Amino acid sequence: MWTLMDSPVGELRIVEHSGAITAIEFSPFRDHDGRVRGDRADDHPVLVECVRQLTAYFARDLKEFDLPLAPEGSDFQRRVWDQLLLVGWGETASYGEIAHRLGHTNAASRAVGLANGRNPIPIVIPCHRIIGANGTLTGYAGGLERKQLLLELEQDALF
Known part of the structure; x- marks a missing residue:
């Protein structure tokens, strides 16, 4: 699942899989990189919370994120x-x-x-x-x- 948000650094696409954030992508987005994104789901609880925390970060009201993360890599x-x-x-x-x-x-x-x-x-x-x-x-x-x-x-x- 994924959602979009506007930010001071441009539009961000936030991707969630199995209850954890797997990606935050800067625009322009690359849709053909093999990454699983699923459907858009602006109301998914993990995505809503990530947008809330990012919004607070950009407002300088949040200095430490508390999100479930699942980055894929070596x-x-x-x-x-x-x-x-x-x-x-x-x-x-x-x-x-x-x-x-x-x-x-x-x-x-x-x-x-x-x-x-x-x-x-x-x-x-x-x-x-x-x-x-x-x-x-x-x-x-x-x-x-x-x-x-x-x-x-x-x-x-x-x-």
Whole structure:
């Protein structure tokens, strides 16, 4: 099941399967990527709650999501995504820091970056909070403009 919501970063498609969020997609949507989406269901309880929490996040009224998540990926990708969940509102971490948290050296930064880019549940699993070692914004599947906007949204926590 899926639903749509308007947001400051454009229209989002939120996908649910078996009672958990499996994807948040930025427009323009890719419908032929093999991902199971099912029918549109704007009243599905998990989707309604996700929209509610995202709306509160964008209003700066919610800093920590509490949703059932089921991202699909390799074991390494899921371990990276678990680490992303530990990077709080208004915080950032580098790809190298995430690699070290996983017990790897900086040499794994590229693999962390690739896993970060494959995160199927952006915003809730905050891949936008991961930046280059020198503090620069690096790639973001939703585009650097969206990454910048999400970081600016959380900027009040940095001061």
